[in-house]
Amino acid sequence: SQQGEEDPQALSIQEGENATMNCSYKTSINNLQWYRQNSGRGLVHLILIRSNEREKHSGRLRVTLDTSKKSSSLLITASRAADTASYFCATGRSGNTGKLIFGQGTTLQVKP
């Protein structure tokens, strides 16, 4: 079964609004990452947060991690039409084999 489960599955907002996506996972992790996939393209790494971190920022992205609840959230502030894509969380397990387990993704549509 998938380690990461994103919520919601789909999200539609207006340009300028904030978008929040959530990810839950089941087992102990070493790190959690978020990736973006534009239609017809490969996944692109956005941000990585380690298990001993609680919050991380990168530009308009803010990621939080709550290991007690086994959950993470990705916030995109001041969204743009170009942010329209699917967003996936991926977890790296303790022991760090290099392997990631990806969730099913959240499809974000930002309307101009």
Added chain:
Amino acid sequence: DAGVIQSPRHEVTEMGQEVTLRCKPISGHDYLFWYRQTMMRGLELLIYFNNNVPIDDSGMPEDRFSAKMPNASFSTLKIQPSEPRDSAVYFCASSFAGALKETQYFGPGTRLLVL
């Protein structure tokens, strides 16, 4: 760097034919991953290599699928014989066993259609 290179970008074949997908990882990366993505099943890890050695092939669907990595700069995923249910986008990704070894870099994918 050119990034992860995959070929072909699109492949249309008939059921029963052999299909070979190719991947060139980013130079210096020592992990290579093959994924399959479909609407129904999402992104599935098929197999991954570390220093050209297969580490985990538990995601390979069945014996019709095989993967090789003869050297650090090349890998193939072969399907023989292909079936319509193999239609999907196949991604190759690579990563580096350094400080950020968990970050994977994806290729553009090969869109496979088996008729």
